[in-house]
Amino acid sequence: MLLRKFLAIIISLVVGIVFSACSNSTQSSGSSVEKTELKKLDGFDWKRFKGEEINVMLNQHPYAEAIIKRLPEFEKLTGIKVKYSVTPEESYFDKLTTALNAKNGNPDVFMTGSYQLWEYAPAGYIQELDPFVNDKNRTSSDYDINDFFEGVLNADKWDLVPGHKVGTGNLWAIPLGFEINVLHYNKRAFEQAGIKNPPKTFDELIEIATKLNGWNGEGSYGIAIRGTRSWATIHPGYMTSFSNHGAKDFEIENGKLVSKLNSSKSVEITKKFVELIKKAGPKDWSNYTWYQSSSDLGAGKAAMAYDADIFSFFNNKEGASKEAGNLAVAPPPATKNGNLGSNMWVWSIAMNKSSQKKDAAWLFMQYFTSKEHMIWGATQANVVDPARKSVWEDQGFKERISKIEGYEETFNSVIGNSTIKFTPQPEFFNTTTEWAAALQDIVNGADAQERLNQLANDINKRVERLRVK
Amino acid sequence: MQVEHKRGKFVQADSTTLLSNEEIKIPFLRKMRPYIILSPAFLLTIGILIPFGMAIYYSFTNFSFKYAVYNWIGLENYISMFKDPEFWHSVKVTIMYAGLATVIETVLGVIIALLLNRESVIAKSLRIVLIFPLVIAPVIATLIWQLMTNNSVGILSKWLRMVGVDNFTWGADPKTALFTVLVIDAWVFTPFVILLVLAGLRSLPKAPFESAMIDGGSAWFTFKNLTLPMIMPMLLIAVLFRLMASLQMFDIIFALTRGGPGNTLMTLPLTAYTEAFTYKELGYSLPYMLILWAFVYLISHYMVKYWSHTQKKASGK
């Protein structure tokens, strides 16, 4: 009987190995950054690729909804048929990674965040876009790539060297829309408590937010902040303050990435942030995702929030939430003098390197990142914040955001110094998730310096695994 | 004439000879009959060994979704795993979770099944309704409980505050996170035990119980010596399946805290998933899953042995 059991395992192992070896051959054929050979075309024509069919993978999101709504227009203009799938964000990247890894050309185009590019690009899943953007025969003359905010477009550029900032190297994706991180506050709450102006410094923020605990009856508290064991906790408010304070996540020393999360600046700002959470944050902070934070702001449970600016955009719409109309926006808190900036999250669309329909795919991508679509999206749909400067000049859009006090001013004061503040490297999700776990431990009482020392150690071990070609 | 040898099984014998196993010439097709009957089920499921084999293969590589090529690295993943204190922490949490969940659900399930097996109006009307929590997918159940236990807006938190308890933060507090996921697990899966035990209870013969009642034994006596042995096989199946499932439980913990706060709830499946899907290190995550698999295999092996033992006992009675 034992022999039989072993036999089964051995047979399956052999078959498994053979199968993997076969798949392996498709693996090695997809090597890294090889030059793209594009056919020479003659003049730009929307209808050149009429009759082609492309597959698009979309994340469940208002940006995707805007695309789906205008698919008929695109199909009419180009004659290209679009098949798409929408996956809830919780599972979107699991599915996307699996699909990209199969390297079979499906999907042709997909939605992605900038951080994911740091994994997908080195693995060779993504098509470089420079050859397409710079080709006058492939890109419409009114596309105007310089219309995009520099910081936002840079978020999608990287030269694949761990430690080099964003904005270097190839363009991997085109932005659809983005978010910067700001302070939201409830005007009613401020009035009630006699607070005239939103806090400017971090210490003022702690003081005011603490004062606002319990402002609206049972269960209400000062400021909503994300706290789950996930990279999503680090990248909004926390990273914004981290970088504004002058702290760095990595430095390059002797050609290697070294974690600086236990530097004195890092420990300082972490301690302040933790103080804010403990004094004025939600009691069950470590369960808080984007959803809880946003809905607490809208429901009048949180007097403030330190998170994506579009929180107020959505919650302030008439009838959208209990506190609609009461929300206002202010710049993130400062810890020292100097230009305030913000970390950002950018949703973009990118092209599958193994796609068989790259030209048709590119037409799709430029259409849905064009001035026309973005203006429509920002005024008629929910594509905020729009990534193109021209949209912010549009009267219709200006009027829309004028309903949220402080939205436009805050954006203008912060955008100049905003981009992705993290150091790009493929182990990003690895390192930031552990960072979030460490933050949770510190909130639960661990000593900040000690825990961050341990974290830096851990991270150094993980980035050692980095295989840089 | 077919004669019974062991209980419930038969050996075909030629009508004239008597029953000596060695002397019986069983035609080949007859001998193959059980295998033939089993083959469809077998064929349908044996295929799972192929992905399994692949998984074993990849566990010896540094296959990662982040890089285009991968190499064979032998036992490196396994060695790093065994050296990592987080791994041992995962093992501890996994065992605690599975053990507690199974015990709670079994005990509670048996009690409720017994209570439901009566003829009172309440028992009869609740009988089918109490299965309902099982109908809700664990992921969804967790979302519901999360909403109910949210400190600001959750209804359970409101009620706790009404009785003066203000600082109970359920899944957000390292001290109560395990308790919270166990509550959710028990809420969803106790009906599983109830259903199986109830089905077993309701198919028990009445005679032994009637005579026991006449003999005047106490309820506990009846339960311990009559009911329990007779439903033991069914109960053990329930326990076995719950144990296997809770060792592999992923949905509830991930949906509630993703393994946090800190590393409080990082069980083996959670760690494996995080390594494979969040960190995209598939090769490194596989040893975690394979160790888990081996663990489940061993435990089930012994439970099944025990099960066949009780099966014989139950029928003997």
Place this chain on the structure above:
Amino acid sequence: MKSNKVVSLLKDLGLLLYAMFALFPLVWLVIISFKHDREMFNTTFIFSPTLDNYRVLFSSGEFIGYFVDNLIVSVGAIILSIVVGVPAAYALARFDFKGKESIAFTFLSFRFAPEILVVLPIFLIYQKIGLYDTYFGLIWIFQVVSLPLMIWILRGYFEDISVEMEHAARLDGYSWWQVFIKMIIPLIKPGLVASSLLSFIFVWNNFTFSLLLAGQKVTTTTVAMLKYVSSDTVHYGQMAAAVLISSLPIIILALAIQKHLVRGLSMGAVKG
């Protein structure tokens, strides 16, 4: 007799306590399915009910599609499991052959493989053989979930049926098939019904496989459910409505089969 009444009352009380625990979240789910997002967090039991959540659910034809997909895949999987599992359980119970316990244990062992272990290799395999995103692809992989439970539960029930009964019926002149259908199946009904229901629930609610092995042409409600956790806010009301509607088949099934959970009384006679 009086103490019996008190004991009986206490027992009923115990049941009610558990019932509160088990049913309150469901009742609450029903309540919030009628609540507008606006009122979600500020009201408890008193609010102005709305049918909006349900309306949104059915307005786009999508949800019906997911529902049908889920139905096809789950019913298909269970039927396949029954057709293949009942004979298998019978064989395991009745016959004595080499490797029997090994094979029985092997069936069980398919439940040992954590889903996330096998889902990625299966994804690659399915892509290669064209079963990705198909009904049969999901039905097949679901066997790993539903078959072991069925076989093991039914095996127990089959073993309980004494062979003599079968012999007696055969001697009476019935064919093997008639004996099987008319006598044996009714006797294992509680087991068949219980295990089918359970397997159906697990397959209906399956998340990992439905997510990664399908998703475009075939989308199940469990996967689609997270849609309501959309990106601007969680529409708990819609989610609640979706959960309730997609639980309906199982609830209807459970209610329909409940009387079959009681076995025929003839059993007691022989076992005695």
